[in-house]
Amino acid sequence: MHNPVTVEVTRGKLVESRHRGLAVVVDGDGNVVYSAGAIETPTFPRSSCKAMQALPLIETGAADAYGFGNKELALACSSHSGEDEHVALAASMLKRAGQDESVLECGAHWSFEQKTLIHQARTLEKPTALHNNCSGKHSGFICACCHAGDDPRGYAGYEHPLQAEIRAVMADLTGTPLSRDNCGTDGCSIPTYAVPLVDLARGFAKMATGKGIGPQRAAASKRLIEACMAEPFYVAGTGRFCTRLMQVAPGRIFAKTGAEGVFCAILPEKGLSLAVKCEDGASRAAESMIAALLARYFEKESAEQAALLGMANHSMRNWIGLHVGDVRVTNVLFD
Amino acid sequence: MHNPVTVEVTRGKLVESRHRGLAVVVDGDGNVVYSAGAIETPTFPRSSCKAMQALPLIETGAADAYGFGNKELALACSSHSGEDEHVALAASMLKRAGQDESVLECGAHWSFEQKTLIHQARTLEKPTALHNNCSGKHSGFICACCHAGDDPRGYAGYEHPLQAEIRAVMADLTGTPLSRDNCGTDGCSIPTYAVPLVDLARGFAKMATGKGIGPQRAAASKRLIEACMAEPFYVAGTGRFCTRLMQVAPGRIFAKTGAEGVFCAILPEKGLSLAVKCEDGASRAAESMIAALLARYFEKESAEQAALLGMANHSMRNWIGLHVGDVRVTNVLFD
Numbered sequence: 001m002h003n004p005v006t007v008e009v010t011r012g013k014l015v016e017s018r019h020r021g022l023a024v025v026v027d028g029d030g031n032v033v034y035s036a037g038a039i040e041t042p043t044f045p046r047s048s049c050k051a052m053q054a055l056p057l058i059e060t061g062a063a064d065a066y067g068f069g070n071k072e073l074a075l076a077c078s079s080h081s082g083e084d085e086h087v088a089l090a091a092s093m094l095k096r097a098g099q100d101e102s103v104l105e106c107g108a109h110w111s112f113e114q115k116t117l118i119h120q121a122r123t124l125e126k127p128t129a130l131h132n133n134c135s136g137k138h139s140g141f142i143c144a145c146c147h148a149g150d151d152p153r154g155y156a157g158y159e160h161p162l163q164a165e166i167r168a169v170m171a172d173l174t175g176t177p178l179s180r181d182n183c184g185t186d187g188c189s190i191p192t193y194a195v196p197l198v199d200l201a202r203g204f205a206k207m208a209t210g211k212g213i214g215p216q217r218a219a220a221s222k223r224l225i226e227a228c229m230a231e232p233f234y235v236a237g238t239g240r241f242c243t244r245l246m247q248v249a250p251g252r253i254f255a256k257t258g259a260e261g262v263f264c265a266i267l268p269e270k271g272l273s274l275a276v277k278c279e280d281g282a283s284r285a286a287e288s289m290i291a292a293l294l295a296r297y298f299e300k301e302s303a304e305q306a307a308l309l310g311m312a313n314h315s316m317r318n319w320i321g322l323h324v325g326d327v328r329v330t331n332v333l334f335d
Numbered sequence: 336m337h338n339p340v341t342v343e344v345t346r347g348k349l350v351e352s353r354h355r356g357l358a359v360v361v362d363g364d365g366n367v368v369y370s371a372g373a374i375e376t377p378t379f380p381r382s383s384c385k386a387m388q389a390l391p392l393i394e395t396g397a398a399d400a401y402g403f404g405n406k407e408l409a410l411a412c413s414s415h416s417g418e419d420e421h422v423a424l425a426a427s428m429l430k431r432a433g434q435d436e437s438v439l440e441c442g443a444h445w446s447f448e449q450k451t452l453i454h455q456a457r458t459l460e461k462p463t464a465l466h467n468n469c470s471g472k473h474s475g476f477i478c479a480c481c482h483a484g485d486d487p488r489g490y491a492g493y494e495h496p497l498q499a500e501i502r503a504v505m506a507d508l509t510g511t512p513l514s515r516d517n518c519g520t521d522g523c524s525i526p527t528y529a530v531p532l533v534d535l536a537r538g539f540a541k542m543a544t545g546k547g548i549g550p551q552r553a554a555a556s557k558r559l560i561e562a563c564m565a566e567p568f569y570v571a572g573t574g575r576f577c578t579r580l581m582q583v584a585p586g587r588i589f590a591k592t593g594a595e596g597v598f599c600a601i602l603p604e605k606g607l608s609l610a611v612k613c614e615d616g617a618s619r620a621a622e623s624m625i626a627a628l629l630a631r632y633f634e635k636e637s638a639e640q641a642a643l644l645g646m647a648n649h650s651m652r653n654w655i656g657l658h659v660g661d662v663r664v665t666n667v668l669f670d
Binding site: 011013014019020106109110114117118121122132182184185187261278279280281285318319320322323325 | 344346347348349351352353354355377379440441442443444445449452453456457467516517518519520521522523524527529595596613614615616617620653654655656657658659660
């Protein structure tokens with residue numbers, strides 16, 4: 001396995017740190033139109049595939065039964081920051097299914113975002129499962145179970161009917177057999193399945209184009225992607241990279257991060273999907289990689305391309321605001 | 336440049352992320368007794384060399400004049416967590432030199448440690464420069480200036496006499512020319528100089544053994560290293576890796592982290608110094624690397640070796656406490 005250096009972090013005149021990575025772009029027929037690094041490497045999608053995991057929420061009819069709009073669907077696909085609006089919406093989703101936070105199996109944690117964490121520290125004794133960045137996804141899971149008449153208890157477990165359904169959906173999309181052999185446990189306790197990065201991208205290309213999947217799944221995919229693009233704040237939060245990427249070109253970029261340096265994106269009007277993984281798991285590198293890769297597909301010198309390149313390559317300032325170095329993508333992502 | 340994979344992060348049965356790195360151990364004569372990766376790579380020591388930067392505090396006589404004991408000297412070498420004790424001690428150091436926090440040029444930031452940040456959020460409107468992880472080092476700088484009769488203003492700048500003195504000290508220790516060519520600006524605004532990792536280790540080996548440096552510098556080095564080992568809480572803070580490493584074998588391990596994946600250590604009784612750099616800048620990998628490297632030099636199956644290996648290789652649990660994977664060093668560090 002050899003992955004090229006895709007992102008460099010400089011200080012003064014020197015490169016201080018280097019990130020290696022793999023990246024791939026595929027079209028709706030599954031053809032690879034760009035690649036760098038070992039794109040067949042089994043990669044845990046982690047939270048990057050939440051839009052795939054949210055398909056049963058729509059396909060079971062639960063989303064319609066509970067009257068969910070774009071905000072609820074975006075939150076079901078989110079890794080949110082635990083801002084007050086995220087927490088309130090997750091609670092309201094559960095309430096519509098006659099449930100409350102006691103059913104959530106994701107565990108509790110303080111916000112990963114400093115500003116929100118400070119707000120939480122000042123207003124809460126401790127966080128609940130509703131503050132977990134995955135509480136929207138889990139609320140969607142619980143709603144899908146309740147509407148189908150299944151007992152939601154144990155919904156995070158490999159053997160629960162909901163996880164079996166999600167496994168079938170993801171195997172259909174990625175074309176990869178999923179079993180305990182390539183299964184890990186995610187931070188929020190649900191199964192996560194390692195698939196070749198290129199096949200993860202192929203799954204998103206099917207969602208982007210509807211090609212290779214049934215009409216009901218294609219419609220549900222379109223609805224989720226459009227909901228996320230319409231409500232990017234509910235997919236992540238204030239200042240977060242996913243939110244900012246989708247705000248660069250409203251309705252033209254879907255983007256979702258995952259832990260350990262994964263990032264996936266869709267360009268609906270191009271019928272393309274993009275996926276990157278930083279070998280060492282660094283978010284800063286995955287962010288620069290996906291922004292640079294997205295920039296390839298916007299018009300030269302357009303405002304959108306400039307904004308994306310500005311997110312890919314950016315300066316670092318220290319505590320008193322001095323410029324100390326830069327994060328920059330290497331030529332690999334422009335070849 | 337090629338650095339081996341030194342740390343793997345697993346999930347389920349698979350490796351999810353990989354870190355590459357360089358590592359070196361040298362003796363007091365500057366001989367390399369272990370190495371992995373491109374150890375000649377210019378490496379910014381960042382905060383790992385704070386004990387070197389603190390030498391003028393002792394060599395000028397300032398530490399004695401102001402009555403500094405082990406706690407103050409440890410704090411002068413620290414990247415502390417901003418706990419109340421750290422903040423109070425930094426303030427008292429400044430006070431003894433007739434100064435206060437308004438002279439600090441490091442800037443302000445909230446604690447990087449979640450528990451301390453929550454405490455700060457609940458007790459402070461906002462952090463001051465005293466809460467900066469470098470405030471102990473900066474307080475030591477200001478004390479050295481004041482005792483020498485120099486105006487401390489501008490003490491963080493490349494041209495200030497104090498930084499010129501630190502440059503001379505570090506050139507003496509590392510045997511490497513230092514100039515604007517290999518200079519970057521650190522997070523706390525002082526100059527940081529990239530030197531080959533092996534030469535950074537050689538500098539610490541001189542501090543560990545007193546070989547190759549003058550008797551006054553050797554004595555000052557011994558005093559600083561012993562102060563840090565005696566007061567490990569003041570070098571970092573509650574639960575921090577530097578503090579825990581030094582607590583494993585009191586008086587037998589000195590250890591200091593630096594940003595972007597650097598870690599340096601000394602084994603005084605062996606007359607050895609150790610230095611590692613994770614290529615991608617990850618702290619989690621640098622921590623595992625330095626712990627594994629230290630473990631090589633403790634008796635097989637001793638409590639100390641077991642504790643160090645337990646810090647090098649450890650399991651990861653998710654929000655509800657399930658075991659999801661492991662951080663583990665590769666055989667490279669045991670060859």
